[in-house]
Amino acid sequence: MTMTLADAARIDDGVVSPRADRPKRRTFTAEYKAKILADYDAADRGERGAILRREGLYSSHIVEWRKAAESGAASALAPQAKDRRERQRDREVEQLRARAEKAEAELARTRAALDIVGKAHALLETLSESTGTPKPPGR
Incomplete structure (x- = not known):
């Protein structure tokens, strides 16, 4: 297969791919995680969803952070x-x-x-x- 000028222009046209403008993954400090866990545990069942929405978190964050905290690994709460x-x-x-x-x-x-x-x-x-x-x- 030979490459034509049209193929070369399509490869290096300077257009940014859709994945390049994706936001970066958030990282959370150990203090933030401990605070959110405390707020979440202290809240009533109906208020827990509001906390997650307000902070832009998912319930999986809470589950993961709680497992790390229960295992006694405070360093596990810190970003790796x-x-x-x-x-x-x-x-x-x-x-x-x-x-x-x-x-x-x-x-x-x-x-x-x-x-x-x-x-x-x-x-x-x-x-x-x-x-x-x-x-x-x-x-």
């Missing part, structure tokens, strides 16, 4: 990181945090060991003085 770069950054932050904790633990062990060595040195010095052995020159 969808961007690969965000997930990579979060992984890197966790790795650096673990590395810092490991370094701090090692530093604490090293300080404890130095403290013990210093005390042992002081004890040996005290013992050598009590036995009457002379100190080495230069001290």
Whole structure:
């Protein structure tokens, strides 16, 4: 099949497809979700539909948010990181945090060991003085 100039014009005519002007998906903060769940649960059965219409929500939102809240996952109420770069950054932050904790633990062990060595040195010095052995020159 050969491509004609008419075919080329139809492909790249600069017209935006109908899907390009669709609105973006909304994201909700954890605070907003918790507030709506509280309002929805406190409302009478007849008022619940009004809350959903006012906020532009569906009952499936409430069901999903309630499941997340009941599972005790407050972080599940927050929007999920969808961007690969965000997930990579979060992984890197966790790795650096673990590395810092490991370094701090090692530093604490090293300080404890130095403290013990210093005390042992002081004890040996005290013992050598009590036995009457002379100190080495230069001290």
